[in-house]
Each structure stands twice: as structure tokens, then as C-alpha cells.
Amino acid sequence: MNERLLELRQRRGELLERIDAQRAQLAEIASIWEQPLAIADRGMSVVRFLRDHLPIVVGVAALVVARRRGLRGLLKRALRVWRTFRFFLGLRPGL
Numbered sequence: 001m002n003e004r005l006l007e008l009r010q011r012r013g014e015l016l017e018r019i020d021a022q023r024a025q026l027a028e029i030a031s032i033w034e035q036p037l038a039i040a041d042r043g044m045s046v047v048r049f050l051r052d053h054l055p056i057v058v059g060v061a062a063l064v065v066a067r068r069r070g071l072r073g074l075l076k077r078a079l080r081v082w083r084t085f086r087f088f089l090g091l092r093p094g095l
Helices: 002-052 054-094
Strands: none
Touching: 002 054
16 A cells, blocks of 8 residues: 555656646746747737727728829729628628
8 A cells, every 4th residue: 555655646646746847837928928928929910909089090091082182082992891891791601
């Protein structure tokens, strides 16, 4: 019985050492990916903001385009955006 208990304690010690090594590897990998993931997270925050405030974004974009190209340019751009939007909606079911 004591031999079995001794084997179990030794196995437990080996497993704990392995766990510590894996934790160290995970910490190293996390430190490598920390900055790129932070940038991606900021980008997603911007996308969420734009999505949540869509009327404001569209209004500002319309003003910018209208000042640069006039009403005709604005209508052309709106039509182009609408067609692009419809195109991507058509692709979505296939994804």
C-alpha cells in the first residue's frame, strides 16, 4: 500500500511540474499575442461604435461627400454603396 501511495505522490509531483511548465509556455505565448490582440480589440470597438451610431456616421459621410462632389456625386456614391451592400448581402448565405 505504501509503495502505491509513494508512486501516486511521485506521479502527482511530475504532473504538477508539467502543469508549471505549461503555464510558463502559456504566459510566453500570451505575452507575444497581447499587443496584436489589443489592436484588434480596439478595431472591434471602433466597428461596434460605428455600427451603434450608424445614422451619425452616414450623416457625416454624406456631408463630406456632398461638400466634395455636390449632390450628383453624393447620389452616385450612395448608389455605389447600396450596390456594394447588396452584393455582400448576397455573399453572406454562402459563408
